[in-house]
Amino acid sequence: MTILATEGLTKRFPRVTALDRLTVSAGPGVTGLVGANGAGKSTLIKILLGLLPPTEGTATVLGLDPATRALDIRRSVGYMPEHDCLPPDVSATEFTVHMAQMSGLPRSAARERAADTLRHVGLYEERYRPIGGYSTGMRQRVKLAQALVHDPKLVFLDEPTNGLDPQGRDDMLALIRRIGTEFGISVVVTSHLLGELERVCDHVIVIDGGRLLRSSAIGEFTQATRTITVEVEEGRQALADRLTALGQTVTAHGRLLIVETDSPAAFDVVRDAVVDLDLCLVRLEQGRHRIEDVFREEVANV
CATH class of the missing domain: 3.40.50.300 (P-loop containing nucleotide triphosphate hydrolases)
Incomplete structure (x- = not known):
């Protein structure tokens, strides 16, 4: 219909x-x-x-x-x-x-x-x-x-x-x-x-x-991307430094850290780093496109 x-x-x-x-x-x-x-x-x-x-x-x-x-x-x-x-x-x-x-x-x-x-x-x-x-x-x-x-x-x-x-x-x-x-x-x-x-x-x-x-x-x-979105209450920079030292590619985005990944094992790496640093984890989820990102890409291609 x-x-x-x-x-x-x-x-x-x-x-x-x-x-x-x-x-x-x-x-x-x-x-x-x-x-x-x-x-x-x-x-x-x-x-x-x-x-x-x-x-x-x-x-x-x-x-x-x-x-x-x-x-x-x-x-x-x-x-x-x-x-x-x-x-x-x-x-x-x-x-x-x-x-x-x-x-x-x-x-x-x-x-x-x-x-x-x-x-x-x-x-x-x-x-x-x-x-x-x-x-x-x-x-x-x-x-x-x-x-x-x-x-x-x-x-x-x-x-x-x-x-x-x-x-x-x-x-x-x-x-x-x-x-x-x-x-x-x-x-x-x-x-x-x-x-x-x-x-x-x-x-x-x-x-x-x-x-x-x-x-x-x-x-x-809003399909999944090859990234992980991470948010902690405090210690964002310490977590970014630890993940970078472990070979992960990390980008800060406001309060969030965006971790590039091509393997589910990256979730374990992030989790273990949070535990080792004794941080309070707010969010750990598969990254997704946003309508705003897609809209910007479509406009740029017109």
């Missing part, structure tokens, strides 16, 4: 080409749409929702063409916009009920769904307060609730962690993962913070300047 697909999709504005012959598809689960600001992520979502016409090419969402079936798509899809768009003088309950009714739910069902959805996003106790008094994190949760209230098959979340502190980002990412796993709703989430998507996505689409750089399962981005 394909939740979205594009073929040669192009969108030109007077002074910029936002999408340039983009051909890509995504299946169920949580899909990350990665790119720097201005890469074309929001433009793509608006075309898929039928809010913008493409200049060239075609697209489908849940098998429907946004050019001719935009209303049907929006009945089955939720959308959390990037920018703040909430009325300050109404409560989260009033707003979410209104959005549910806009999606076709009768008022009684809309109120029931709104209460359930606000509970899921962690706003149940605050649901009757005016939105204008909410924190940034709470406002992001309201936007998420209205995207989910009509029980969509797919949700588009445009930069959902914008403006959040580290704890708020962690909480939002946990909610996104729950949507994809527990609720059974497919998710397309955009972000320019690459590390976030590693934590929640099954598949990642990388675009730059409106062009596709790569579309892969998350495991292909």
